[in-house]
Amino acid sequence: xxxxxxxxxxxxxxxxxxxxxxxxxxxxxxxxxxxxxxxxxxxxxxxxxxxxxxxxxxxxxxxxxxxxxxxxxxxxxxxxxxxxxxxxxxxxxxxxxxxxxxxxxxxxxxxxxxxxxxxxxxxxxxxxxxxxxxxxxxxxxxxxxxxxxxxxxxxxx
Amino acid sequence: xxxxxxxxxxxxxxxxxxxxxxxxxxxxxxxxxxxxxxxxxxxxxxxxxxxxxxxxxxxxxxxxxxxxxxxxxxxxxxxxxxxxxxxxxxxxxxxxxxxxxxxxxxxxxxxxxxxxxxxxxxxxxxxxxxxxxxxxxxxxxxxxxxxxxxxxxxxxxxxxxxxxxxxxxxxxxxxxxxxxxxxxxxxxxxxxxxxxxxxxxxxxxxxxxxxxxxxxxxxxxxxxxxxxxxxxxxxxxxxxxxxxxxxxxxxxxxxxxxxxxxxxxxxxxxxxxxxxxxxxxxxxxxxxxxxxxxxxxxxxxxxxxxxxxxxxxxxxxxxxxxxxxxxxxxxxxxxxxxxxxxxxxxxxxxxxxxxxxxxxxxxxxxxxxxxxxxxxxxxxxxxxxxxxxxxxxxxxxxxxxxxxxxxxxxxxxxxxxxxxxxxxxxxxxxxxxxxxxxxxxxxxxxxxxxxxxxxxxxxxxxxxxxxxxxxxxxxxxxxxxxxxxxxxxxxxxxxxxxxxxxxxxxxxxxxxxxxxxxxxxxxxxxxxxxxxxxxxxxxxxxxxxxxxxxxxxxxxxxxxxxxxxxxxxxxxxxxxxxxxxxxxxxxxxxxxxxxxxxxxxxxxxxxxxxxxxxxxxxxxxxxxxxxxxxxxxxxxxxxxxxxxxxxxxxxxxxxxxxxxxxxxxxxxxxxxxxxxxxxxxxxxxxxxxxxxxxxxxxxxxxxxxxxxxxxxxxx
Numbered sequence: 001x002x003x004x005x006x007x008x009x010x011x012x013x014x015x016x017x018x019x020x021x022x023x024x025x026x027x028x029x030x031x032x033x034x035x036x037x038x039x040x041x042x043x044x045x046x047x048x049x050x051x052x053x054x055x056x057x058x059x060x061x062x063x064x065x066x067x068x069x070x071x072x073x074x075x076x077x078x079x080x081x082x083x084x085x086x087x088x089x090x091x092x093x094x095x096x097x098x099x100x101x102x103x104x105x106x107x108x109x110x111x112x113x114x115x116x117x118x119x120x121x122x123x124x125x126x127x128x129x130x131x132x133x134x135x136x137x138x139x140x141x142x143x144x145x146x147x148x149x150x151x152x153x154x155x156x157x
Numbered sequence: 158x159x160x161x162x163x164x165x166x167x168x169x170x171x172x173x174x175x176x177x178x179x180x181x182x183x184x185x186x187x188x189x190x191x192x193x194x195x196x197x198x199x200x201x202x203x204x205x206x207x208x209x210x211x212x213x214x215x216x217x218x219x220x221x222x223x224x225x226x227x228x229x230x231x232x233x234x235x236x237x238x239x240x241x242x243x244x245x246x247x248x249x250x251x252x253x254x255x256x257x258x259x260x261x262x263x264x265x266x267x268x269x270x271x272x273x274x275x276x277x278x279x280x281x282x283x284x285x286x287x288x289x290x291x292x293x294x295x296x297x298x299x300x301x302x303x304x305x306x307x308x309x310x311x312x313x314x315x316x317x318x319x320x321x322x323x324x325x326x327x328x329x330x331x332x333x334x335x336x337x338x339x340x341x342x343x344x345x346x347x348x349x350x351x352x353x354x355x356x357x358x359x360x361x362x363x364x365x366x367x368x369x370x371x372x373x374x375x376x377x378x379x380x381x382x383x384x385x386x387x388x389x390x391x392x393x394x395x396x397x398x399x400x401x402x403x404x405x406x407x408x409x410x411x412x413x414x415x416x417x418x419x420x421x422x423x424x425x426x427x428x429x430x431x432x433x434x435x436x437x438x439x440x441x442x443x444x445x446x447x448x449x450x451x452x453x454x455x456x457x458x459x460x461x462x463x464x465x466x467x468x469x470x471x472x473x474x475x476x477x478x479x480x481x482x483x484x485x486x487x488x489x490x491x492x493x494x495x496x497x498x499x500x501x502x503x504x505x506x507x508x509x510x511x512x513x514x515x516x517x518x519x520x521x522x523x524x525x526x527x528x529x530x531x532x533x534x535x536x537x538x539x540x541x542x543x544x545x546x547x548x549x550x551x552x553x554x555x556x557x558x559x560x561x562x563x564x565x566x567x568x569x570x571x572x573x574x575x576x577x578x579x580x581x582x583x584x585x586x587x588x589x590x591x592x593x594x595x596x597x598x599x600x601x602x603x604x605x606x607x608x609x610x611x612x613x614x615x616x617x618x619x620x621x622x623x624x625x626x627x628x629x630x631x632x633x634x635x636x637x638x639x640x641x642x643x644x645x646x647x648x649x650x651x652x653x654x655x656x657x658x659x660x661x662x663x664x665x666x667x668x669x670x671x672x673x674x675x676x677x678x679x680x681x682x683x684x685x686x687x688x689x690x691x692x693x694x695x696x697x698x699x700x701x702x703x704x705x706x707x708x709x710x711x712x713x714x715x716x717x718x719x720x721x722x723x724x725x726x727x728x729x730x731x732x733x734x735x736x737x738x739x740x741x742x743x744x745x746x747x748x749x750x751x752x753x754x755x756x757x758x759x760x761x762x763x764x765x766x767x768x769x770x771x772x773x774x775x776x777x778x779x780x781x782x783x784x785x786x787x788x789x790x791x792x793x794x795x796x797x798x799x800x801x802x803x804x805x806x807x808x809x810x811x812x813x814x815x816x817x818x819x820x821x822x823x824x825x826x827x828x829x830x831x832x833x834x835x836x837x838x839x840x841x842x843x844x845x846x847x848x849x850x851x852x853x854x855x856x857x858x859x860x861x862x863x864x865x866x867x868x869x870x871x872x
Contacts, residue, residue, distance in 0.1 A: 025416040034363040035356020040568040075356030087354040098220030099353035100488045100536025129819040135220045136789025138823040
């Protein structure tokens with residue numbers, strides 16, 4: 001077990017775990033960052049999504065050996081106090097029900113908006129359909145993403 | 158119902174300066190219990206000297222918004238400052254009933270919670286009036302303060318609690334008039350919302366206690382399966398694996414962290430023996446169900462045509478098939494158990510804390526009070542967490558490992574070891590007289606009861622019991638001169654249990670599709686035909702259910718008007734369908750659904766216009782959310798995955814082979830909350846589910862001319 005350095009939410013961490021340990025379990029078990037959720041372990045539900053360089057990535061699919069030296073943002077690091085436009089839009093649109101999948105959804109949406117500040121409904125559907133919400137918060141999520149996009153564009157105008 | 162907790166307070170480390178009022182569901186708590194100090198309510202409200210109001214409540218939060226709506230009810234009567242309300246999760250105690258299911262939380266908490274809030278308010282008013290030496294009638298409460306308008310004085314609740322706590326709790330405090338409600342009925346943000354969007358909401362899977370180990374459990378794929386081969390040495394060689402323990406429920410891999418437990422299980426590579434030839438197979442089960450649907454075992458409703466009714470000269474009939482489904486919540490089953498000697502502490506996302514406590518105590522051979530159950534937030538319940546199998550497993554593993562353990566189910570475990578929604582087959586027939594008027598209705602459901610907890614065989618001979626298990630069948634709301642409904646129980650060995658809206662979805666699917674067939678036979682408009690059949694007596698009784706046809710007509714008329722029903726699309730691949738239901742005679746819902754089919758007959762739900770009458774609305778946002786949620790749940794069961802069995806085991810194990818609706822499957826949804834004259838609030842977690850599937854199926858018929866009599870709808 002080698003020591004591995006990785007950056008989470010701007011802070012450097014040195015962890016000593018097996019090389020094949022997925023980032024998901026480093027976050028949850030080793031670093032105690034439980035906002036990122038386990039849902040399937042095979043990259044098809046999106047609950048474990050975190051952001052790297054503006055890209056949404058599935059933390060259950062990134063082994064420690066590959067995560068070394070990289071820089072990830074989790075839901076805990078998205079904003080100091082829930083002030084990210086996506087988080088605020090999520091509250092305004094009353095998206096969450098059980099809330100379990102929502103961290104992954106918010107991180108996916110943030111990455112989408114970073115890449116495409118003005119996504120069409122089809123583009124939103126396309127990207128968000130890689131994730132599962134069993135409570136069916138999709139219509140409100142779609143509205144929240146539109147709202148966050150608008151706010152982010154207004155700010156950058 | 159309401160008793161002071163002053164005696165209890167003497168022994169509890171609450172500090173002296175709090176006003177505490179306990180209430181226990183609908184059970185009456187006698188004052189004497191308080192005197193003997195036996196009174197330990199599960200639910201109570203507490204107002205602290207700093208003005209903080211806490212509501213300790215047994216209902217669990219699994220997305221239905223109950224923590225918010227219950228807090229609203231309390232805040233309304235207590236005249237509390239909404240921003241100062243905190244929710245605390247109650248624990249099961251002897252005699253408590255904290256289970257959450259049946260869409261009953263709001264209806265059953267409504268009165269006791271209001272009474273408790275009103276009692277506290279009245280005591281605070283008395284305390285203030287006494288201190289000011291004024292007539293208490295000249296005082297009022299608002300936003301966490303008692304006001305005395307004549308002298309323009311005010312006191313915060315916190316400064317009054319020590320005086321108020323010394324007062325007798327009023328037995329029948331006056332409840333507010335609905336016209337004075339300031340919080341109930343207002344769009345209110347979910348109390349847990351900020352925690353959720355910041356990743357701070359803590360679910361069962363997030364529990365971590367000192368010294369905790371992590372476990373994965375390899376279970377037999379079918380009942381009675383034996384291990385043929387496994388590689389214990391390889392599993393033990395996995396770094397971080399502590400032990401491999403054979404238990405009655407499977408083989409536990411115990412490790413220092415989740416990943417080591419997962420890897421250890423993979424390395425163990427258990428091979429189970431082959432299933433016997435007669436192992437459960439869903440195709441064979443379908444045949445049994447269909448054969449059973451032609452019998453008439455338990456008649457759940459039998460209304461003979463009045464004399465003079467014209468004879469049946471033509472009959473139509475159909476068989477409807479409803480499959481197995483998994484719950485598939487995104488948070489898989491999990492539990493932390495810490496067994497130490499004759500005590501056990503549990504942290505579990507559970508809908509059934511008392512059952513959990515009882516079953517774990519039974520396993521460990523200790524008293525239920527020695528099992529301390531902590532209920533966490535739940536990442537999706539849908540009835541699955543009324544089962545307590547995962548907690549029993551965790552307790553067994555903790556006992557064997559002699560350490561606190563978190564058991565986490567894999568997605569495949571969760572899918573394959575579910576408490577599935579049971580398949581059922583429905584036989585329906587309708588008779589017409591010589592003029593083509595419908596005169597008889599028959600609906601027989603062949604299905605299975607839950608087997609996740611033992612049943613009382615005495616009860617199972619009772620007609621009322623079978624009525625309870627066939628909601629949507631025996632309580633058919635339509636007016637036929639002759640009605641016969643029946644239930645035929647069919648043995649089912651695989652685990653099956655409550656699934657969102659329990660027994661209603663299959664029956665309502667069959668009933669609401671077949672009523673469309675009856676309308677078609679009459680060449681009648683399916684929506685107007687339903688309204689015609691809802692004439693006659695406004696209120697009908699069926700078993701223990703009372704159906705108010707006026708409420709059902711109103712939701713149907715609302716979706717007719719709001720959807721512009723008469724101007725529905727007539728293009729070749731588009732269709733519009735309708736369905737409605739009275740859930741247990743409580744919550745009334747109607748849908749109009751537009752679907753589009755492609756060249757390969759894939760169905761896409763484009764638009765849903767919904768109307769709901771759930772009685773008094775506590776939180777309109779919550780009602781809308783549950784409507785959307787139920788609609789999308791229904792889209793999953795209408796056009797996505799089903800569970801099938803071969804060799805005693807479920808064949809599906811992932812979100813790929815048991816598909817669920819995604820955002821791209823989401824239609825435009827319009828929810829209309831219909832003004833209700835029902836004084837009570839009724840549940841919203843389950844009622845939106847049953848009528849959406851038949852509305853989709855009827856829309857597919859309108860688009861393609863093909864009747865959908867088996868779910869899920871396949872191209």
